[in-house]
Amino acid sequence: MRVAGADGVSVEYAWEPKTWYLIRDDAPYLDVLIRGHRAQAESKAKLELLDDPAPEGARWQRWDLEAELAYNRRLGEVSLALKVPKGCTLRCYIIPTLLLGYRDVIAMVEDIELELGITAAWDMVTERPERTWSRRAEGGQTIAPSELVGLVIEELPAALSIRRDPFAELGPHARRGVPLAENAIISHWAVRRHSQLLEAATLVTTELSLLRLKGTRSNSEGRQKKLDEEIERLVALEFKLTELSRSLTRLRDEVELMTVLVHPGPLFQRDYRLRRLLRAFAPRISESFSAIESSRSHFPPVFLNSLWALWGAVWLAKEFRRLGFTGACYAQATDVVSSCSWRFQRDDIVVELDYEPGPVFIDYQELPPAHDRTVPALEWAARNQELDPDRPFLGSEPRCAPDYIIRITTAHTKCLVVGDACLASPKHHGKGQDKTSTKPYTVERYRRTLGWATGDLVVRCHPMGGFVVFPPPAAAWQDLQQIPGASDCTLLCPGPQQDPEASRRLENMLLMVVPQLASSLALGSSLANGSAASQHAGELLFSNI
Incomplete structure (x- = not known):
């Protein structure tokens, strides 16, 4: 095996079937020395043949992850099962170095966990590959329903097998009728898994009701398709949870449940069925590591794109608190990772920050033509379409899907700001002649097509109310600061x-x-000298609007 080091020099290692080889995302490839037939992957991935010098009768092949990482920036464990040679698997662990360092990722996840009060890497409804490392949980995390279903399906045959052929042993007459620990474990297992299934079913039902409510509103074709697919998946998951709960109810025995102390004897370790049932009482893998970061994550790779977007919302919330605002995050427990909101207030100024707000799309099939209307399209939709009461946003384009929307309410006015996150490389993003596909242009389209329905009014975005959250450093994005058509977009x-x-x-x-x-906030010293000029310019711009 050959891996590129931090200095660009490749280092060779002996191949070990269970070893995970560390690779950097700025050199995302793993070279393998092959003798005999070419290595072939079971999936569509291809191992490229290299012309590098190799021992006689051998050739180097490369597992290149550059294209995949450019689309889905990720870190953590990645494996590739091979068809040739049979039964072999290539394993690597990706370390972030290109856009974000590992310390940056640690800081981001810690900020998210501190702000939202959740384990940032897990989604409680869907088992998604969003775990960065293992950390002991204080109160314990709810196991993902899809993961729980898989565990119960594996354990149920073992429980049924013991019920059909229970354990027995000779003993004194006084012990007759007293359940053996090997049999009583079935009832204890059934009770534990049944309670977990009920808790999981509650989470799925809550998420399902939220998705169905979103599905009844007018959505773009792409968003509606994703909602329908997710609803279909959750309906099947809900049915499976209910079915398994009924099966476990029949395995309970009240007499066995009175056996409070179950001492695992040698038979618990010898019998594979008992070993499998004992998994229900073991701590979760995510809670079984030390209180500090483990050296290597046990979990699938984390996608930095979604992590960066969520952290951007947390960073904005921290900034508003730094400016003297007070408030907290509020969201449905099952939806906090994919969609959450904050409400802040200072004096008579209220700031509402929404992450992944999902604006309602204008129903153009019902929209009358312009010559038959007396109001613009956004105003008509606000009066005639069903909107989310907590997020009353409207979009006039199908691809109006910003990551952030900020609503600012003062005693005299209401303002709207829109933003998007982009974890891209400054060496590639926006380097062509046509810059209309860059994020500032995307945010500019959001700014022109987005509206906030409040009462009988529709508040549109401020001319300078657009921003993009790019990765640092800021100097690397100078080419996008003054592009024609999107020069009013702020690059954060x-x-x-x-x-x-x-x-x-x-x-x-x-x-x-x-x-x-300016008159309410205690701004930083960086704006102390120029605050008067900025306020004057802002007042002129606001009066012109």
């Missing part, structure tokens, strides 16, 4: 480990959008 490049420049840019944007903030 916050670093997970403090970034005063990103904070200054956010403050400046807020001052331009809402000049009243």
Whole structure:
């Protein structure tokens, strides 16, 4: 095996079937020395033949992950099962170095867990590959329903087998009728798994009701398709949870449940059925490591794209608190990772931050033509379509799907700001002649097509109410700061480990959008000298609007 080091020099290692080889995402490939037939993967992935010098009768082949990582930036364990040679698997562990360092990822996850009060890497409804490392949980995490179903399906045949042919042993007459520990474990297992299934069913039902409610509103074709697929998957999962719960109810025995102490004897270790049932009483793998980060994650790779977008919302929330606002996050327990909101207030200024708001799409089939209307399309949709009461947003384009929407309400006005996250490389993003596919242009389209329905009014975005959350450093994105057609979009490049420049840019944007903030907020010293000029410019711009 050959792996590129931090200095670019390749290092060779002996191949071990169970070894995970560390690779960096700035050199995302693993070279394998093959003798005999070419190595072939079971999946569509191809192992490229290299012309590098090799011993006689052998050739180097490369497992290249660059294209995959460019689309889905990830870290953690990645494996590739081989068809030739049979029964072999290539294993590597990706370390982030290209856009974010490992310390940055640690800081991001810690910020998310501290702000949202959850284990940032797990989704409680769907078993998704979003775990970065293992950390002991204080209160214990709810096991994912899909994971729980798989465990119960594996354990149920063992329990039924023991029920059909229970254990027996000779003993004194006084012990007759007293359940053996090997048999009593079935009832204890059934009770534990049954309670977990009920808890999982509650989570799935809650998530299902939220998705069905979203599905009844007008959505773009792509978003509606995803909602329908997720609803179909959760309906099947809910049915399976109910079916398994009924099966476990029949395995309970009240007499066996009175056997409070079950001492695992040697038979518990020898019999594979008992060993399998004991899994229900073991701590979860995510809780069984030490209180500090483990050296290698047990879990599938984390996708940095989604982690970066969620952390961007947490960073914005921290910035509003730094500016003197007070508030907290609120969301459904099952939806907090994929969609959450904050409400902040200071004096008479209220700021509402929404992550993944999902604006309702205008129903153009019902929309009358312009010559038959007296109001614009957004106003018509606000009066005639069903909106989310907590997130009353409208979009006039199918691809209006921003990551962040900020609503600012003062005593005299309401303002709207929209933003998007983009974990891209400054060496590739926006380097072509056509820059209309860059994120600033995307946010500019959001800004022009988004509306906030409040009462009888529709608040549109401020002309300077658009921003993009790029990875640091900010100097690497200078080419996108003044592009024609999107030059009013603010580029925020916050670093997970403090970034005063990103904070200054956010403050400046807020001052331009809402000049009243200058008299209420204690801004940082970076804007102390220029606050009067910024306020004057903002007032002129606001009066022109």
